[in-house]
Amino acid sequence: MRIRLRGGRVLDPANGENAVARDVEILDGRVVAATREKADADYDLGGAIVMAGGIDLHSHIAGGKMNLARLLMQEDRRAYPEPALPQLSGGFCGCGGGRAVPTAHATGCRYAELGYTTVFEPAMLGANARAAHLEMADIPNLDTGAYLVLGNDDFILRLIAAGAPQEEINAYVGWMLKATQAFAIKIVNPGGINAFKFNARSLNLDEQNPHYPVTPRNVLTTLIRAVTELGVPHPIHLHGCNLGVPGNDETTLATIAATEGRRLHLTHLQFHSYGTEGDRRFSSSAARIAAMVNANPNISVDVGQVMFGQTVTASADYMAQYRNRGFASPKKSIGMDIELDAGCGVVPFEYRDKNFVNALQWAIGLELFLLVEDPWRIFLTTDHPNGGPFTTYPHLIRLLMDRDFRNAQLATLNKAAQAHTLLAQITREYSLEEIAILTRAAPARILGLTDKGHLAPGAVADIAVHDEDADREAMFSKARLVFKDGRLIVKDGEVVDLAPGTTHVVRTDVDSAIEGKLDAWFDQTVGLKAKHFAIADGELRGGRGPSVLSCVGGAS
Amino acid sequence: MNGEIGAGAPLVVKDVVCGFCGLGCDDLAVEVTGREVRPAASVCPEAARLLRRLDTGAGTGPASGEVYDRARTLLASARAPVFAGLGADIEGGRALLDLATRTGGVLDHAASAGLFANYAAVQRTGWLATTLAEIRNRCDVLLVIGEDPTAAFGRFFERALPREALFAAARHVIILGGALGAQARRQLGTARVTELAAGDPVAALSALAQLVAGPPPRGSSFGGVAAEALAEAAAALKGAAYAVATWNAASLDRADLVAERATRLIDALNATTRGGVFPLGGRDNIIGINQLLLWRLGYPLRTAIRGEGSEHDPALYATAAALEDADLMIWVSAFRPEPPPAFDGPVIVIGHPDTEFATPPDVFIPVGTPGVDHAGTVFRMDSIVSLPLGALRVATLPSVAEAVRRLVPAR
Numbered sequence: 001m002r003i004r005l006r007g008g009r010v011l012d013p014a015n016g017e018n019a020v021a022r023d024v025e026i027l028d029g030r031v032v033a034a035t036r037e038k039a040d041a042d043y044d045l046g047g048a049i050v051m052a053g054g055i056d057l058h059s060h061i062a063g064g065k066m067n068l069a070r071l072l073m074q075e076d077r078r079a080y081p082e083p084a085l086p087q088l089s090g091g092f093c094g095c096g097g098g099r100a101v102p103t104a105h106a107t108g109c110r111y112a113e114l115g116y117t118t119v120f121e122p123a124m125l126g127a128n129a130r131a132a133h134l135e136m137a138d139i140p141n142l143d144t145g146a147y148l149v150l151g152n153d154d155f156i157l158r159l160i161a162a163g164a165p166q167e168e169i170n171a172y173v174g175w176m177l178k179a180t181q182a183f184a185i186k187i188v189n190p191g192g193i194n195a196f197k198f199n200a201r202s203l204n205l206d207e208q209n210p211h212y213p214v215t216p217r218n219v220l221t222t223l224i225r226a227v228t229e230l231g232v233p234h235p236i237h238l239h240g241c242n243l244g245v246p247g248n249d250e251t252t253l254a255t256i257a258a259t260e261g262r263r264l265h266l267t268h269l270q271f272h273s274y275g276t277e278g279d280r281r282f283s284s285s286a287a288r289i290a291a292m293v294n295a296n297p298n299i300s301v302d303v304g305q306v307m308f309g310q311t312v313t314a315s316a317d318y319m320a321q322y323r324n325r326g327f328a329s330p331k332k333s334i335g336m337d338i339e340l341d342a343g344c345g346v347v348p349f350e351y352r353d354k355n356f357v358n359a360l361q362w363a364i365g366l367e368l369f370l371l372v373e374d375p376w377r378i379f380l381t382t383d384h385p386n387g388g389p390f391t392t393y394p395h396l397i398r399l400l401m402d403r404d405f406r407n408a409q410l411a412t413l414n415k416a417a418q419a420h421t422l423l424a425q426i427t428r429e430y431s432l433e434e435i436a437i438l439t440r441a442a443p444a445r446i447l448g449l450t451d452k453g454h455l456a457p458g459a460v461a462d463i464a465v466h467d468e469d470a471d472r473e474a475m476f477s478k479a480r481l482v483f484k485d486g487r488l489i490v491k492d493g494e495v496v497d498l499a500p501g502t503t504h505v506v507r508t509d510v511d512s513a514i515e516g517k518l519d520a521w522f523d524q525t526v527g528l529k530a531k532h533f534a535i536a537d538g539e540l541r542g543g544r545g546p547s548v549l550s551c552v553g554g555a556s
Numbered sequence: 557m558n559g560e561i562g563a564g565a566p567l568v569v570k571d572v573v574c575g576f577c578g579l580g581c582d583d584l585a586v587e588v589t590g591r592e593v594r595p596a597a598s599v600c601p602e603a604a605r606l607l608r609r610l611d612t613g614a615g616t617g618p619a620s621g622e623v624y625d626r627a628r629t630l631l632a633s634a635r636a637p638v639f640a641g642l643g644a645d646i647e648g649g650r651a652l653l654d655l656a657t658r659t660g661g662v663l664d665h666a667a668s669a670g671l672f673a674n675y676a677a678v679q680r681t682g683w684l685a686t687t688l689a690e691i692r693n694r695c696d697v698l699l700v701i702g703e704d705p706t707a708a709f710g711r712f713f714e715r716a717l718p719r720e721a722l723f724a725a726a727r728h729v730i731i732l733g734g735a736l737g738a739q740a741r742r743q744l745g746t747a748r749v750t751e752l753a754a755g756d757p758v759a760a761l762s763a764l765a766q767l768v769a770g771p772p773p774r775g776s777s778f779g780g781v782a783a784e785a786l787a788e789a790a791a792a793l794k795g796a797a798y799a800v801a802t803w804n805a806a807s808l809d810r811a812d813l814v815a816e817r818a819t820r821l822i823d824a825l826n827a828t829t830r831g832g833v834f835p836l837g838g839r840d841n842i843i844g845i846n847q848l849l850l851w852r853l854g855y856p857l858r859t860a861i862r863g864e865g866s867e868h869d870p871a872l873y874a875t876a877a878a879l880e881d882a883d884l885m886i887w888v889s890a891f892r893p894e895p896p897p898a899f900d901g902p903v904i905v906i907g908h909p910d911t912e913f914a915t916p917p918d919v920f921i922p923v924g925t926p927g928v929d930h931a932g933t934v935f936r937m938d939s940i941v942s943l944p945l946g947a948l949r950v951a952t953l954p955s956v957a958e959a960v961r962r963l964v965p966a967r
Contacts, residue, residue, distance in 0.1 A: 064940050067850040071675070072682055074868065077854040081865050096854040096866070103854040127687070130942045134646060134933065135851045154693075154722065197694065199797070199830045211723070322684075322826070332682040337832055338940055339689040340722075346682070523583075525722060526689045527715055529571055532582045532943055539933070539944070 001040050002027050003486060008045035008465060011432060012052065014441040014454035018433050024050055026461040029486035033457045041488075045465055048480055051436050052453050053117030053462030055443040058237075058267055058302050059384040061107050061139065062121045062146070063132035065314040065344040068334050069101040069385070073312050073348055075330070076100045100311040100385040104138040109495045110391055112141040115464030115479035116439075118452060120504075121146040122186055122237060122267065123316045126153070127339035129180035130535050136503055137541045141489050143462075145447075145504035147237050148182035149316050151219040152193040154340040155521055160222055161212040166229070170553075171511035173226040175518060179534035181505045181546055183447070184234035185227050186267075188316040189241055190216035193343045196319035203319070205241055205254050216241050217258050224262050230508040231551035233448025235263035235300070240272050243320040247276045249285030253292055261298050265446070268304025268383040269293075270365040282357055284364045284421055290371035293378075300446055301372065302379035305365035305396055307388025308353045314346045315386065321345020340526060351388065359417035363410065367421065369400055370428045375437040376445065398473035400430040448549060449504070461486035505546040509553055565589070568596055573943045574603050575645070575927045576891055578838020579709050580688070580936035580943055593928060593948050600710025606892055607928060609949075616909035618953050619921040624962050627904050627919045631963060634884035634902075637661035640875045641896065641907075642857070643840035643889040645932030645945065648956030649848045652888065655964050661886075662860045662878040663849065665842045666894060670806035672858065672870045674835045677815035684822050686800055686832030687938040688715065693722040694830075697796035699789070699821075701761055701803035701814055703734040705836055706743070708804055712836070713743035724798070730789050732764065732781070733757030752789065755780030758810050761817040764790055769824035793821070799831035806837060838937030840891040841926075847935055890923050890956050906959050924953040 003026040009019040025034050060066060070077065082097040096103025102110060111119060124132045124146035136144045150156060150173065159169055173185060191214060192203040198210040205216050224236050240255050242248035252272045256264070266272065269289065277283035293299050310329075315321050318335050325333040325347050334346040351358040365387070372378045380397070384390040399406045407424055418424070430438075444453020451460050463483040469475035478493025487499045515530070522530040537545040572584035577600075584607075585597040591611045595604040631637065639656055642649065642665040656663055665671075677683060691698070698717065705712040717727050727747035729736070733754040741749070754760040759779030766773045767790035776783050793799045801818040805811035818833055825831045837843075846857050853859055855868035860878070871877060879885060879899050886904045887896035893908040902918045905911065909922035926932035927945035932955070935942045954962075 062851070064847075067847055067939070070850045070854055071678065071856060074679065074855070077868075096852060098854045101854075104851045106854075125940070127689075128940045130933065130944075131847060131935070131940070134848075134942070138650075138852060197690070197798070197830060328682075332680065334678065334682040335684040335832075336940070337686045337690045337694075337830075339687045340693060341689075524720065525693065527692050527718075528580070528689070528941065528943075529582050531571070532573055536944070 001486065002037055003041045003043070003483070004039035005043050005045055005050060005463070005465065008048050008050035010050045010455055011436045012455045013433055013437045014444070015456050019049065024455055024463065026483065026486045029461050031455055031457055031459040031461050043481060047468065049432065049466045049468055050455070051115070051464050051466070052440045052455055052459065053464050053482065053484070054115050054439045055118040055447070055453055056111070056116055056381065056390065057120050057379055057443040057447060058122045058381045059119050059390055060121060060123065060314055060386070061119055061144065062104065062135040063124055064128045065316070065346055066101055068344065068346045069312040069314045070098065072332060072334055072346055073101060076310070076312065082106070099389050099391065104135055105140060108140040108142045112482055112484070112490050112495055113478060113493055114391070114393060114476065115466060115482055116142070117462035117464070117482065117484050118143040120144065120183065120447070123147065123149050123188060124180065124182060125149050125316065125338055125342050126176060126180045126533070127341045129182070130539065133181055133503065133535060133540050139501060140498040141484055141495070141501065143501040143504060145183035147184040147186035148176060148180050149186050149188050149342045150176065151187040151190045151223055152342045154194065157191065157194060157209065157212045157214050160214045160218055166222070166225055167511065168514065169222055170226045170229055171514035173223070174230055174508040174510040175514055177232070178507055178510060181503070181535050181540055183504050183506050184232060184237055185223060186237045186239070187220060187223055188239040188342065189243065189319055190219035192216065192241060192319045193317060196322065196343065197337050201319070201323065202245070203241060205251055205258070220255070220258060224259060224264060228262060229553055231553040232506055232508065233549065233551070234446060235265050237265045237267055239267050239317060243271050243317055244274070244324060246274045246282045248272050249275050249289060252289055256292050256296055256299055259298060263298045266299060266301045268381065268387065269301040269368055270304045270306065270361065270387065273364050273368060278420060280356060280416070282360065284360060284367060286364045286367035287371055287422065290368055294373050300377040300379070301368070302381040303365050303368050304381055304383035304387045305369070306351050306358065306361040307382055307392040307396065308351045308358070308362065309388065310350045311385045311388055312346060312348045313386040314344065316342045316344050318343030318345040321347050353413050356414045356416050359414035360420055362413070363417060363421035363423045366399060366406065366423055367426065370426045375434045376442045378438065379443055380438045394473045394476035397435055397476050398471070401435065401472045403427060403429050500541065500544070502544070502547045503540050504549060506549045506551050508551040569948060572948070573927060573945050575841060575934035575943070575945050576603055576606050576839060577709050578843060578937035579712060579715060580941060581711055581715065582943060586948060588948050591949055602710055609928065616922045623919055623921060627921065627963055630884055630902050630904060630918065631659050634659060636882050637884040637886060638875065638878045638882040639663045639886045639888065641666045641888040641894070642845050643891045643894070644845065644956040645841055645926040645934055646844050646848060647932055648888070648890060648960065649845045651957040651960035651964070653848065653852055655960055656861050658964060660861050660863070662873045662882070664858050664873060664875045664878065665845055666889065667806065667837065667839050667842045668857050668874070670804065670811060670837045671842060671846065673805040673811035674815045674837070675856065675870065676812040677819045681819060683819040684826055684832050686834055687940050688936070690798070690832070691716045691800050691834060692718060694724055694798035695800045696724040696726060697728045697730065697792050697799045699793060699799065699801045700729060700731040701733060701757060701801065701818060702808045703804070704731070704736050704740050705802065705804055706737055706740040708807065709836060710739070711743070713740050717744060717747060719745055728792060730792065732760055732789070750789065752781045752785055757808070758813045758817065760786065761814060761821070765817050765821035765824065768793055768821050793825060794829065796829060796831065799825055799829065800834050802834040802836055804836040834938070836937060838935070840889070841934040843937055843939050844933065844935035844942060847939060887917070888956060890925055906956055909953060921959050922953050923956050923959050924951045926955070929953060930955045
């Protein structure tokens with residue numbers, strides 16, 4: 001099937017094209033060089049902007065904690081019922097609804113409407129991996145993948161405590177990536193979730209676990225080395241120590257220094273950029289942290305922007321979630337210690353614009369966006385749903401692109417918070433090209449997805465077409481056309497078809513010597529056999545299996 | 557896990573995964589001879605009963621095309637169907653949900669009474685929970701509320717409190733409102749056991765929670781348990797490194813209150829030490845089907861799909877209540893030969909071939925058993941871990957998914 005998109009302006013930063021007037025041609029799901037062949041379908045775009053489909057590298061879309069959030073927050077589901085889809089034959093498709101924690105189906109549909117075609121679940125627990133994959137199989141219109149949470153599991157803490165050679169750590173990481181069908185390694189509060197199981201209520205970067213002679217720094221540097229040596233494309237995806245704690249700016253700066261030049265991705269940096277200045281002992285450290293990010297090209301970040309309104313926070317960081325559960329709104333929360341592996345905490349939350357802390361959190365996120373200079377090293381996220389639902393992205397894009405709009409919003413917030421932020425003085429406005437970098441080109445690059453995030457021949461035909469509009473929120477709220485693997489799935493902002501996605505996984509060389517140890521560990525200690533813990537390829541995507549990216553190891 | 561299966565000498569299949577009670581044992585051994593399956597080792601009485609297959613030559617064959625036609629006709633004319641039982645693996649659940657989105661109807665599971673007793677507590681306040689591997693290795697004080705769990709979960713203590721643990725140096729089981737049988741005692745080995753007989757377990761548990769949270773309640777006994785004994789139990793719980801409260805809501809009166817009080821007790825403990833609730837339940841993959849509904853519809857079981865939307869109501873859409881307004885029941889029970897509840901209207905059964913009916917249903921589609929006749933996925937009771945069931949023999953009956961997909965009208 002040959003499709004021609006005529007008369008659009010191509011915004012493809014990966015290939016240096018900034019609104020270049022040219023046709024884009026698709027053949028059987030891939031972008032091809034323009035030909036004079038007759039097309040099966042031809043779309044006249046009338047000058048609309050053509051980009052690769054959006055890629056979200058950090059959004060909680062699947063796994064047990066999302067189901068716990070759905071269970072806890074039936075209010076969210078009732079307030080956002082399923083829409084009928086008259087374009088689909090059959091009308092009602094049983095797609096569910098919800099806003100903060102939409103159903104699998106609604107997640108795929110709402111993302112597609114915004115022009116996104118690939119989304120990564122950033123906190124899959126090994127113990128819950130099979131369930132996360134079952135859920136991802138039911139997300140239409142999106143390719144997905146998941147980062148495996150490691151670093152709080154007793155197996156790796158025992159290895160590190162025993163001074164195991166790095167090769168053994170690497171073998172374990174490689175085995176776990178394969179067994180859980182994961183795409184990258186996430187560390188959540190390195191060692192802290194584990195320490196909470198031993199009744200520690202906080203754990204600093206150089207503080208020892210109550211049981212193991214291991215610090216968060218040990219966990220971090222050991223796992224950074226593992227993914228580097230295994231050749232996993234995405235660096236360690238780190239949710240650092242002390243999330244949400246005023247004064248965690250020092251931890252964040254120390255964490256960056258701890259990398260000693262190795263690659264590290266700091267996720268939802270906004271929640272880790274808090275100082276203790278001012279009479280409320282809560283202040284923005286965005287400028288200091290952005291300066292450190294700017295000075296360290298090995299560091300990439302995503303923001304985790306706070307957006308005002310009701311949401312649900314869901315995190316593997318049970319230590320932090322337990323600490324914050326007093327802020328729950330409505331007043332209820334769930335916590336869980338999980339399988340010698342990690343944990344989870346679900347706390348409903350309402351970010352209020354008249355609240356000093358919430359308003360300053362909003363400002364800190366925007367400061368980070370505007371003060372980190374390299375758009376290839378910062379990514380647009382709200383840590384969905386923790387800072388706010390992903391459906392608020394168009395509003396966030398306008399805040400970044402439109403200074404007057406941003407300042408007008410700022411002027412309505414809590415007065416004390418306004419006095420504590422530099423935001424009003426920052427003149428930077430993101431360009432369209434920079435937005436395309438943040439939301440497409442850069443995530444593809446940092447994830448190692450060479451055929452995504454751009455529109456050169458050979459690219460996957462995941463394409464979003466947006467009508468130019470000076471109101472950038474309106475422009476990005478509804479894509480005019482979205483293609484998934486060359487199939488039209490959104491027209492005029494409405495889902496018109498459901499395309500099956502794939503799930504990206506990585507595979508490394510695995511030293512099989514670790515298998516005997518893991519067999520014994522799972523069988524005797526966990527109480528589940530390693531072979532039943534491991535997920536077969538055929539269990540993914542309804543039997544279609546994953547899309548495998550093979551890692552080339554050896555780097556150090 | 558299942559090698560070549562011939563009709564000759566028995567083949568011992570090891571590491572069989574069991575999907576019946578929800579405890580998720582995956583170390584069973586069974587003997588397979590042709591179509592016959594016999595438990596061999598590490599099999600509890602319930603699993604032994606449900607796994608055993610003897611080739612009597614009188615087995616039920618697959619349903620004919622006319623049977624499926626009749627089912628389709630009933631589904632097409634139904635205005636208010638109820639999909640009940642829902643004893644199916646995840647693929648079966650997916651197929652049933654796809655069917656229900658076309659026909660509309662209420663979705664509920666045979667074992668959901670216990671689940672919703674627990675959810676009454678979860679949805680009001682939330683809770684702090686834990687999973688099996690944490691209990692195995694951390695739990696030094698286990699509070700059991702109600703009867704000995706061994707009756708419904710045959711290997712519970714063996715699995716939850718093995719002698720070897722990474723962290724727990726000793727085990728202490730406090731059973732409130734029940735007594736431990738010989739099986740439980742054997743599995744617990746050297747663990748210390750305190751039995752507190754209670755005439756009113758809810759009252760006793762309320763007092764225990766209050767003793768943990770403070771200030772202590774006034775009185776000399778609560779629910780039939782002496783105040784001193786409860787104070788000792790409270791001290792043990794507060795002194796624990798990792799305390800766990802467990803109960804089987806399906807076997808308790810006023811289970812919603814038990815869940816609520818246990819939640820409160822664990823909440824209070826976590827102010828100074830650590831612990832979690834571990835609600836027992838989860839037979840016939842109820843947890844898996846419930847999880848599936850949550851990610852597909854955004855609601856748990858006891859949800860109705862009607863017209864252009866779905867809605868959840870734990871009372872209105874419980875099977876018995878929903879049947880009062882139903883004009884068709886679709887009963888699904890693949891794990892065990894459980895007959896449907898009484899119903900005046902037409903009944904379609906997609907069930908275990910050995911099901912015995914008081915009244916023959918209008919349509920009976922026999923299906924294979926997940927984990928015996930075909931592979932599948934089921935969830936453990938903790939809702940976190942799910943397990944791959946394998947096939948022990950060549951199937952002669954369809955799976956629930958295969959049977960139901962034949963019923964879905966083409967769009």
